Amino acid sequence: MYKRILVATDGSKLSQQAVEHALSLADLTGAEVVALKVIPRYPQTYFEGGVALAAAEVARIEKQWHDEGMAAVNAVKSAGQLLEVKVKPMTVKSDLIAEAIIAAAKRSKCELIVMASHGRKGIKRLLLGSETQQVLTHSHIPVLVLR
Secondary structure, three states: OOOEEEEEOOOOHHHHHHHHHHHHHHHHHOOEEEEEEEEOOOOOOHHHOOOOOOHHHHHHHHHHHHHHHHHHHHHHHHHHHHHOOOEEEEEEEOOOHHHHHHHHHHHOOOOEEEEEOOOOOHHHHHHHOOHHHHHHHHOOOOEEEEO
16 A cells, blocks of 8 residues: 655654554555654744854754754654664755655655644634645645644
C-alpha cells in the first residue's frame, strides 16, 4: 500500500500522536518513515518580528533550533527501531513550513503525509494560521491529519 510515509513533527505532545500513527501504519504496511522537522531561520529585521542580534548570536540560536529539530526526528527514529520500522530523520530550514513539508514529501517520493492539527478556529486560526490547512490545500500527496 505505502512504501514511504512522511511524518511532520515538532517534538510536541500533539505531533507525537501523528508520529505514533505514522509508525503504526508503516509497521502494518511495511513502509519506511521519513521524519521531518522544518526549522525556521531567525528573523533578521524588526518587520519580521526579530530583535537585532550579532551574527554570532543568530548563528548560535539557529544551531540550537537545528539541534532541537534533530533531537525530535531522532526520537522518531528511536521509536521506529522498537517497531522495526526504518525511519529516515530529516530537517529542513525554511520559513515556509507547509511548502517545505510538501517539497520534502515529493523529494523523498512519499505516498502519504501524516501530521497533527491543533484544530484552531476563528480569530486564533486567522492570527496563527494553519500549516496543516496549507498542506491539505496544496499537496497532491494524500494527507492524514490527526487531532
